[in-house]
Amino acid sequence: MIKKEMIYRNPLVKLGYDNEDILSTGGFGAVLAYAGVGKTALLVQLALNMMLREHSVLHVSLNDAVSKVDLWYQEIFHDIAEKFGIAEVNEYWDKIQPYRFIMTFKVEGFSAPKLEERLTDLMEQNIFKPHTVIIDGFRFDEAGRGQLVQLKELAGKYSMGLWFTVHTHRHEPPQENGLPLSFLHIADLFEVIVQLATKGDEVYITSVKGQPKNSAQNDLLLDPATMLIKESQ
Amino acid sequence: MKIDDQKIRNIGISAHIDSGKTTLTERILYYTKRIHAIHDVKGKDGVGATMDSMDLEKERGITIASAATYCEWKGHEVNIIDTPGHVDFTIEVERSLRVLDGAILVLCAVGGVQSQSITVDRQMKRYRVPCIAFINKCDRSGANPFRVMSQLKSKLGHNAVAMQIPIGLENDVQGVVDLVSMKALYFDGDNGETVREAEIPSHLLEEAKAKREELIDAASMFSDELTEAILEEKEVSADLIYSALRKGTLQREITPVYLGSAYKNKGVQPMLDGVTYLLPCPSDIENVAIDMDKNEETVVLNNDTEKPIVALVFKLEDGQYGQLTYIRVYQGTLAKGSTIVNVRTGKKVKVGRLVRMHADQMEDVESLRAGYIGALFGIECSSGDTFTSPDVNLTMISMYVPKPVISLAIVPKDNKSQVAMAKALNRFAKEDPTFKTYVDHETGDTIIEGMGELHLDIYVERMRREYGADVSTGNPRVAYRETITQRADFNYTHKKQTGGAGQFGRVAGYLEPIADTDFVFENKIFGGAIPSQYIAACEKGFKQSMAKGPKLEFPVTGVKVVINDGASHAVDSSDMAFQAAARGAFKEAYLRAKPVIHEPIMKVVVETPAEFQGSVMGLLNQRRGMIIGSQDEDVMCVIEAQVPLAEMFGFSTVLRSATQGKAQFTMEFTLYRQVPQSIAEKIALEAAQNKKTAA
Numbered sequence: 049m050i051k052k053e054m055i056y057r058n059p060l061v062k063l064g065y066d067n068e069d070i071l072s073t074g075g076f077g078a079v080l081a082y083a084g085v086g087k088t089a090l091l092v093q094l095a096l097n098m099m100l101r102e103h104s105v106l107h108v109s110l111n112d113a114v115s116k117v118d119l120w121y122q123e124i125f126h127d128i129a130e131k132f133g134i135a136e137v138n139e140y141w142d143k144i145q146p147y148r149f150i151m152t153f154k155v156e157g158f159s160a161p162k163l164e165e166r167l168t169d170l171m172e173q174n175i176f177k178p179h180t181v182i183i184d185g186f187r188f189d190e191a192g193r194g195q196l197v198q199l200k201e202l203a204g205k206y207s208m209g210l211w212f213t214v215h216t217h218r219h220e221p222p223q224e225n226g227l228p229l230s231f232l233h234i235a236d237l238f239e240v241i242v243q244l245a246t247k248g249d250e251v252y253i254t255s256v257k258g259q260p261k262n263s264a265q266n267d268l269l270l271d272p273a274t275m276l277i278k279e280s281q
Numbered sequence: 282m283k284i285d286d287q288k289i290r291n292i293g294i295s296a297h298i299d300s301g302k303t304t305l306t307e308r309i310l311y312y313t314k315r316i317h318a319i320h321d322v323k324g325k326d327g328v329g330a331t332m333d334s335m336d337l338e339k340e341r342g343i344t345i346a347s348a349a350t351y352c353e354w355k356g357h358e359v360n361i362i363d364t365p366g367h368v369d370f371t372i373e374v375e376r377s378l379r380v381l382d383g384a385i386l387v388l389c390a391v392g393g394v395q396s397q398s399i400t401v402d403r404q405m406k407r408y409r410v411p412c413i414a415f416i417n418k419c420d421r422s423g424a425n426p427f428r429v430m431s432q433l434k435s436k437l438g439h440n441a442v443a444m445q446i447p448i449g450l451e452n453d454v455q456g457v458v459d460l461v462s463m464k465a466l467y468f469d470g471d472n473g474e475t476v477r478e479a480e481i482p483s484h485l486l487e488e489a490k491a492k493r494e495e496l497i498d499a500a501s502m503f504s505d506e507l508t509e510a511i512l513e514e515k516e517v518s519a520d521l522i523y524s525a526l527r528k529g530t531l532q533r534e535i536t537p538v539y540l541g542s543a544y545k546n547k548g549v550q551p552m553l554d555g556v557t558y559l560l561p562c563p564s565d566i567e568n569v570a571i572d573m574d575k576n577e578e579t580v581v582l583n584n585d586t587e588k589p590i591v592a593l594v595f596k597l598e599d600g601q602y603g604q605l606t607y608i609r610v611y612q613g614t615l616a617k618g619s620t621i622v623n624v625r626t627g628k629k630v631k632v633g634r635l636v637r638m639h640a641d642q643m644e645d646v647e648s649l650r651a652g653y654i655g656a657l658f659g660i661e662c663s664s665g666d667t668f669t670s671p672d673v674n675l676t677m678i679s680m681y682v683p684k685p686v687i688s689l690a691i692v693p694k695d696n697k698s699q700v701a702m703a704k705a706l707n708r709f710a711k712e713d714p715t716f717k718t719y720v721d722h723e724t725g726d727t728i729i730e731g732m733g734e735l736h737l738d739i740y741v742e743r744m745r746r747e748y749g750a751d752v753s754t755g756n757p758r759v760a761y762r763e764t765i766t767q768r769a770d771f772n773y774t775h776k777k778q779t780g781g782a783g784q785f786g787r788v789a790g791y792l793e794p795i796a797d798t799d800f801v802f803e804n805k806i807f808g809g810a811i812p813s814q815y816i817a818a819c820e821k822g823f824k825q826s827m828a829k830g831p832k833l834e835f836p837v838t839g840v841k842v843v844i845n846d847g848a849s850h851a852v853d854s855s856d857m858a859f860q861a862a863a864r865g866a867f868k869e870a871y872l873r874a875k876p877v878i879h880e881p882i883m884k885v886v887v888e889t890p891a892e893f894q895g896s897v898m899g900l901l902n903q904r905r906g907m908i909i910g911s912q913d914e915d916v917m918c919v920i921e922a923q924v925p926l927a928e929m930f931g932f933s934t935v936l937r938s939a940t941q942g943k944a945q946f947t948m949e950f951t952l953y954r955q956v957p958q959s960i961a962e963k964i965a966l967e968a969a970q971n972k973k974t975a976a
Contacts, residue, residue, distance in 0.1 A: 107910075114910035114921050138796065142954060150910025157913055166911070169895035175902045 050129045050140050051100045058097055058276075060242070069103070069180070070094075071209030076200065076237050077258075080214045080228070081244035086251060086272065087213035090244065091182045092120045093276060094211065096128070098180050099147040100140075106178035106208075107148060108163065110155045110185030117150045117184075128276060149176045155187060160198035167206065180209045188214060193234055200237055226256045244270075286584060287562050289652050290359045291380060291609070293410070295401045296387035301417040305387060305543040306350075306361065312474060312550055313352035313359070349380075349596075349607055349654045351637050357557045360654045376595045376665055378404060379677070380609040380654065383530075383560030384412040385552070390424035390450075390540070394432040402437045403888065403945070411530050413537045413559055414439070415552050419447055420454040420542040430538055438916075439536040440529075442499040443492050444555065445548070447540055448482060457540060457548050458485055460493040461519050466551060473546025499535060500525040523558045530559045563652030568611050570667070570675040573624065580675060582612045584651045589613050589670035590621060592649075593677040597664050597712055598656075606657040607638075608649070611677070613670060615655075616648035621668040624676045630668075634658040664712040685717050685730035686881035686926050686950045689737050690755035691744075692726065701750035702727070709740050716740060726755070733883070733948050734930055759927045760881060761964060762953055763830035764839040765874035768793040773869050774848070775862035783853035786811075786862035788819055790844035792870045800827055801841040811847035811859070818856040819844055822863025831868050832876045833968045838953075842867075878961050879953040881926045887936065889944035891918045896939050904928035905957075923951060927960075 060070050071077050079087045095105040109117045122141070129137045151166060170176040181203070203210045220228045226243060227235055235241070240258035244251060254267040268277055296302035310316045350361045362381055384405055388394060405412055414433060416426040426447060433441035445457040448465060456467040458481050465482060469475040481489050497517060501508045504525035510517050529535030539555050541548015564584040570591055572578045582591055590613035598605040608615070615621070619632050636643040637655045649655040662668075667676040693699040706718045706729070717730040731737045734757055744750045772789040788811065795801055802820045811819065823842045830837040847862075885906065889897050894911060897920055901908055906924035929948060936944050956964065 114912050114919075118909055146907055149908065152910065152912045154913065162913075166894070169898060173895065173899045173902060175898055175908065 050132055050136070054097055054100055054128055058093075060094065069098070069209060070240055071180070071211070072239065073207045073209065074200070074204035075209050075239045076196075076203070077209065077211045077240040077242075078214045078231075078238050079211070079242055079244065080216050080231070080256070082216055082218060082246075085244045085246055086270075087215070087244065088120060088184050089124060090253070090270075091184065091211055091213060092124050093128075095148065095180070095182055096121065096125055096144070099144040102147060103179040104147045104149070104177060106167075106176070106181045107150045108158075108181060108183045109150065109152045110158055110183070110187075112152065112184075114150045114152055117152070121148065149178065155185060158186075160195060160202050163199070164202055167202075171206075178206075178208050180211065182211045182213075184213045186212050186214075188212075188234065189230055193237075196234055196237055226254070286564050286652055288357045288557075289562050290357055290556055290560055291362060291382045291563065291652070291654060292359060292556060292560055293362045293377070293381040293384040294387060295384045295405060295412070301389065301543050302387055305385075305415065305417060305549065308543045308546065308549045309361065309553065310350065310352060311472065312553065313354050315350070315352045349638055349656075351654070354553045355557060359553075359556060362654070376593075376678070378408040378410060380593065380595045381408075381410050382563055382566045383556075384410050385556065386412045386414045386536075388414060388416050388429050388433070389421075390416050390419045390426050390429055390542075391421045393425075393429040394436045402439075406533075409533060411533055411561055413530065413539065413552070413555050414441065415548075416538060416540040417543055419450055419540055419547070420452070420545045422451050424450050424454075426450075426538075426540045433536065433538070440499065440534060441536045441538050442496055442526075444496065444537045444539050445551065446485065446489055446492055448485065454542055454545055454547055457551065458489045459551060460489060460496050461522050463489065463493065466548075468547050468550070473549070476550050497522060500529065503529040503532075503534070527559050531561050531565055568677075570611070570677050573674040573676055582675075585612065586614045586650045588651075589673045590615055590619070590668065591670075591673070591675050591677065592621070592668045594662055594664055594666045594668070597662075597708070602658060604658075604660070606660050606662060607654070608657055608668070609654045610649045610651050612651050614648050614650045615668075620671060622671050623662055624667045624669055624674060625663070626666075629671065630660055632657065633660070663714060665714065684760075684950075685715060685732060686760050686883075687733060687737065687757050688728050688730045688760060689741075689757045690721070690724070690726040690728055691741065691752045692755075694751040694753065698749075698751045701748040702744060702752055705740075705744045705748040705750055709743070730760070732950055733926070735933065735948075757930060761833070761835045761956070762879045763832050763835045763837045763876050764879055765792060765794050765837075765871065765876050767875050769870040769874035771866040771870035772846070773862055773866035775858055775865050777858075778853075782855075783850070784855065784858035784861065785848075785850035785853035786815070786855075786858040787846075787848040788844050788859070788862045788866045789846035790842065790866075792867070792874050793841050793843070794874075795839055795841040799838045799840075800824060803841065803843045805843055805845040806847065810849075811844070812849055812854075815849065815854065815856065815859040816844075818859040819847075819863045822860035823867055825860070826864050826867035826871075830876060831871045833878065833965055834972075835878065835968075837871075837876075838879075878956045878964060880956045880960075881950055882923050882952050882954045883926050883929060883948045884951040885922050885924045885929070885932075885946055885948050887920045887922075887944055887946040889918055889920065889940055890916060893940040893944060894918045894920065897936070897944060900932075900935060900939060904932070905960075925954075925956075926950075 079090050081087045095107060098105050107117055125141060126137065129140065149170070153162070199210060214231060216228045220230060222228055223232060227241070235257070238257060241256040243254045243256050245254065249272070251270045251272045252267050253270055270277060294302055294306060352359050352361065362377060386402060386405070416429050418424060419426060430441045430443060433439045443460065445459055447454065447457055449455040456465060458465050463481065464478045465480060467477045467479060469477050497507070497511065500522050501511055504521065507517065507521050507525045510521060526535060526537055530537060537555060537559055539548060539552040541552065543549055568582045569579045570582055572580045590610065592608045592610045592615055594606050594608050596607040598607070615632060615635070617632055617635050620629055621632060622629050635646050635649060635655060635657060637646055643656070646655065665678055667678070669675055691702070693702045709716050710718055715732045719728055720726070721728050729737055729740065731740070737757065741752065741754055744752055768791055770791045774787040775784060777784040802823060804816050827837045827840065885901065887897050891913065898908055901920065901922045901924060904924050905928050906922040908920060908922045910921055912919040932946070936946060
């Protein structure tokens with residue numbers, strides 16, 4: 049039941065991305081938003097979705113400690129599952145938790161070779177093999193294209209999809225295609241790009257790139273607490 | 282009593298075994314005139330300073346390593362608080378680190394930064410205790426304080442900066458050059474008690490100038506005034522340097538390093554000066570408490586003497602006049618005759634005798650103000666209790682006491698040990714709320730319970746060392762639990778008619794699982810099917826059944842019992858009969874409610890150099906561990922995992938050998954989780970075997 053609820057309320061599927069995984073193998077996805085709008089929450093929700101489908105998710109955080117990232121997952125999961133019995137929720141949580149692995153790095157210490165080193169540690173011993181990697185807090189403005197190309201190679205080599213949070217700035221007006229100028233030179237590396245924006249107290253998700261042509265909707269209203277589609281929709 | 286808060290120092294001396302902590306403490310007490318003769322620590326047989334100090338204490342009847350020893354140095358009041366030498370993460374360690382404002386990190390000039398120093402340092406980092414370093418044993422052959430300083434930087438990540446350079450090393454150790462005053466310091470007299478200032482020997486002048494430059498450079502990061510003075514090439518005063526260094530030290534951004542040899546009476550007094558110049562006074566440190574009236578919100582305490590009292594009991598000691606309760610006052614003034622409340626028990630007590638501890642005597646005082654450390658007499662309490670004024674409800678530590686997850690049978694070797702053991706157990710249970718003890722009625726064994734293997738090991742060791750109780754221990758046992766997973770109905774009649782008064786009682790209803798609590802009993806009987814006077818007996822009967830589950834005899838938790846029907850007999854029904862009926866009903870329904878075994882899962886945090894990350898993860902994985910995540914922190918890496926306690930026995934040894942002793946771990950109970958089927962079968966088999974052996 050929890051699984052159904054979660055898949056049903058997945059905003060990305062609702063936006064018309066029909067492939068359940070949304071990204072193809074080795075593909076890049078990005079969630080763009082200003083600070084504090086809910087990039088991490090949206091990706092955690094996406095990760096929970098994967099975990100419920102028994103796909104492993106590696107969450108790499110360059111800002112927060114392991115315990116804080118873990119808290120994100122627990123809170124969002126419990127928010128979504130609040131209408132179900134506590135016993136069922138706990139049982140489900142125990143079941144899906146092994147499909148998640150959190151790694152945190154200091155921003156300046158993170159690089160594709162380092163990530164690969166850690167990944168091989170895990171994979172060689174059969175501890176964890178990610179299906180999807182979430183990278184939260186990557187500094188696009190400082191890293192340059194080279195790092196991303198390396199990560200792309202890594203994604204292809206280990207057959208993973210990579211999601212990034214992209215912090216956009218208010219002082220940087222979007223270009224015609226909706227992307228900020230500082231992101232344009234790397235936009236081609238991404239197959240899916242969505243943007244979160246606020247209007248008053250409400251949060252909208254808009255597809256910027258990769259949405260199938262026949263999809264009915266272009267944007268959706270989200271519940272700011274869970275980053276799931278508002279039930280009224 | 283003096284009341285200048287700026288002149289109080291509450292410090293700890295942190296050191297690993299055999300780096301000279303006892304000798305250094307002894308010298309400090311001598312130079313501050315708390316003791317009047319120096320006795321050498323004998324018997325360097327590798328057992329280490331902890332043993333030495335214990336023997337010394339016995340021999341001389343004083344408490345060098347007492348919980349808090351008070352001394353004075355150049356107008357400053359210095360409380361030296363005993364920092365437990367053991368490395369694991371128990372409530373006791375946490376408490377003693379809480380009462381410190383600053384620390385001296387003692388390192389050996391030969392051994393340098395060893396893995397034990399890493400542990401000690403990490404504890405201080407965890408509690409953000411500002412520290413200065415003292416490189417001891419400069420008289421030993423192979424002493425190289427500059428190598429130790431570079432290890433301080435590379436291995437511990439300290440921004441270490443030399444306050445002195447040595448005049449002679451090894452056999453030739455003579456004194457030190459103070460880089461702030463640019464004077465040579467020699468230590469004259471039989472016990473080095475007279476510090477003589479002289480000109481710097483010419484062959485050291487260049488080196489001293491270069492090192493002073495480095496010192497001032499490092500200090501200037503924390504003071505614009507100092508930077509300006511350097512740029513304008515003005516005279517840089519000692520006060521300016523010290524105030525900049527102090528700022529950096531308090532932020533833990535810089536570690537001033539002193540050197541010497543406590544054993545040869547060199548360099549101790551300048552280090553004490555360093556304590557007064559550089560380490561924080563109580564009001565420099567922000568202390569927080571938890572407000573029990575406001576949903577456990579954290580409250581910043583104020584060093585104000587006029588505010589309501591908040592004080593923490595951090596150690597208990599058995600003295601000749603009864604229990605001595607060491608206390609640190611964080612806010613307000615604790616005065617003789619004032620009324621205080623123990624927040625844990627809610628009991629009000631009147632403060633009787635109030636003392637401050639010296640090395641070998643105590644001084645009666647009228648009051649203890651915020652920032653002071655002292656001791657109370659005749660107060661019944663446990664270690665870790667918070668005392669406050671009656672009008673506030675603040676606690677210094679969390680009130681949540683986790684239930685023990687591991688137990689161990691202990692057997693005294695002889696009668697004398699039996700008496701000592703009883704005394705020790707009584708004391709430990711008071712000191713540590715997570716440590717419990719009871720007698721198993723089936724086997725007659727004394728059982729101790731605690732939060733982990735190391736936790737119990739420490740108490741067994743303390744029993745031997747401090748109380749002389751020679752005890753042998755059994756194998757540790759994990760505290761498994763049983764619980765049910767589905768609803769099951771019962772309808773049980775207890776009937777006995779074998780001569781004399783009969784017994785009759787019928788209870789009907791159901792059991793169902795319930796989360797977050799052990800036992801709930803609900804009476805849904807209408808119309809008096811069971812007379813109300815027997816309802817309590819029913820509840821008692823069910824509760825009794827919870828103590829030992831019918832499946833494997835582990836305690837049962839998470840059960841809700843609802844009774845909704847029953848029957849009684851005018852003559853044959855009794856409390857006993859309904860208790861028996863309830864027990865029968867529980868047994869009947871329990872096995873149909875699909876019972877499962879739950880095991881304690883520990884949150885294990887391993888801190889390891891990054892190069893061993895892979896192998897540590899492998900070790901955790903082999904132990905049915907679920908790795909939550911890993912955190913890269915420069916050269917070190919922290920791995921967090923959830924591992925069943927049953928798999929953690931002997932982990933410290935395995936971890937040590939896999940990481941060349943460079944990793945350390947902490948472990949605390951986190952939750953109970955269902956045991957996988959294959960393991961449950963194994964546990965059932967073991968339980969059956971144990972039962973056989975007991976029979």
